Amino acid sequence: MNIPFLNIPSFYEQNKVEIDRLFSEILSGGRYILGPNVKAFENEFSQYHQVPFSLGLASGTDALLLALRTCGIGAGDEVIVPAFTFISTASTVAYAGAKPVFADIDPSTFNLTEKTVCAALTRKTKAVIAVHLYGNPVDLGSLMKLCREKKLILIEDVAQALGAEYNGKKVGTFGKAGCYSFYPTKNLGAAGDGGMVITADKKVYSKLFQLRDHGQSTKYRFETLGYNSRLDELQAGLLRLKLKQLDAWVASRRKSASVYSQLLADISGVQCPVSLPESRHAYNLYTIRARKRDKLREFLQEKGIGTAVHYPRPLHIQKAFKDIGIKTGKLPEAEKACKEVLSLPLYPGIPGEHIEIVASAIRDFYVGVK
Template identity: 40%
Template sequence: MNVPFLDLKMQYQSISEEIDIVLRQVLNATAFSGGPFVERFEEQFATFSQCKHAIGVGSGTEALWLSLLALGVGTGDEVITVPNTFIATVEAISLCGATPVFVDVDDKCYTMDPALLEAAITPRTKAIIPVHLYGQVCNMDPIMKIARKHGLLVVEDACQAHGAEYKGRRAGSIGNAGCFSFYPGKNLGAYGEAGGVTTNDHHLAAKIKMLRDHGQSKKYAHDMIGVNSRMDGLQGAVLGVKLKYLASWNYARIRNADLYRERLGGVEGVVLPEKMPYAHHIYHIFAIGVQDRDLLMKALAEKEIGCGVHYPVPVHLQDAYSFMGHKKGSFPVAEKCAEETLSLPMFAELTEEQIEHTADVIKKHFRHPLSSAA
């Protein structure tokens, strides 16, 4: 039985009629850059995210970068985040001219460990970027308490957390800004590159809108230096259709995660992801912990089961950030995560039979593991 890691074709087939209609509407209206389809999606996503404003931009990376720029982060500033994330989180800090400062992650959920945060603050610290990883939010109360105590900005990296919640509050609605990626594989994905920023700050929203459009306050009136990071109309239209289904897709993912837990619970050698009591987890990724991960990946591949690693090298050990001088052992929990986590197939249309097959292969592997020399 073939079990893909992700199947976007199945998702498209379930909504193809609506998608095809709205794409033709964009084409007929020639609303290609920004325009009414983007504006409608922004309004809908703001409401969904429990925020006053949502601003469509070109990608999740640009959402993070423009948010930091709009908040005044720049050369000489430090921004605290985690090394266990996609590199875009840290790139956004560097692109502002600021310096990333890492804290390790919690060993239960692999998100920022608030107990380590205060020790990383210096007089140069300007902001904190907590990363809501795999679809589960960070423990935001202690993070926000520390930020208020030290007068720091908080930019939520919610690029994997569309619809995730912290004590009933949506990801992206807690800090000064929330940043989302609508990369095709996300729980809410476009048919190309797209991103968004949510905020309750009117002035911040207005500034990000200008920054995404070459700093324009009106046509050919450039109040600041900006970039081209406008969401295109085709992506706005697609996202507007998909947003209607996001809650049901997220609950399908939760159901699938529960099935994995039932099938893999108690299997010696498998560490299941923890659900934190404060979090509504929407399972962008279902990552288990295993030793000898490569052997399990080989066993899954032999049975045509897709899997992934998120992420194999933490940012502090990437060549791009070697200038910071971090060594192996600097952030041991993030490094353990990089060495031992394995992402199993996870999407709304995944069937119980596919989950059962995947679990059976994993259980068989741990009863009769492949040799590393095989």
């Protein structure tokens, strides 16, 4: 038996003729950088989110870095980030010249909360990056209130949460900037790297526009030191095709997640994902908490079931951040989550039979270890 964790090539296999035709048109057109597909994709992405501005970039990491720089974050500033996330959320703060300050997470949603952010606040705090981890929205109501009171900039890391909603509105549209990744495993995955920033602020957009293309305002007129961070035409063309199916894919992810949750609900070693009543999870990942996680993972692997751990080590105790000097034990919920989380196979159109096999293998494991 082989139950893969993901099925990345399926979109190409199902749409080969259309994708081959599109790529051949772009390749024979000769306009590979910042061409019509990038512009059209940005417009379509803005429409999808009901925001005025979207800007295509080379990756989700660059989306965060350029958003931070555009918001004026730099030396002497502190930015609060969760300790339990992918490294880019924090590394980009350091690349911008500021200090990432790690905050703990809520044990049920795995996200930052107003309370954990408060515990990390200092006089130097200038911004907060809210990561909607796994596709599960942060409690934006209370966090935005805190940011308003303390005059903090809110940046959303939406890399895993494209299509998720809070109070009926797409996440990514609440902060000063929403930062997306099109890494192939994301809800909208490119055939390579890509990213996007969305914003309602024209000044933010204009600065980003220059920063992504070497700081140019017009050709060879450099207003600031920028980056080479452009989404390319092939990726934009492919992402335009995929965007048309995004809502159906997110619906399929939600349906499969709810089947998992029904099948796993009464297993005492397992805690299924929890979202807030205001939220609609987009399930980039279906991640459970599992007793004896590593043993369970091995057991599933022996049965040919692919799983993943997002993430095995919190950021505050990673060597890369050793200069920040936070000791093990300081952010207990993030540390505990790293020992217990397990992501199960999930992608749009995953066969129902696979979900049943995975759930029943998990049940067998816990019967065996009782």
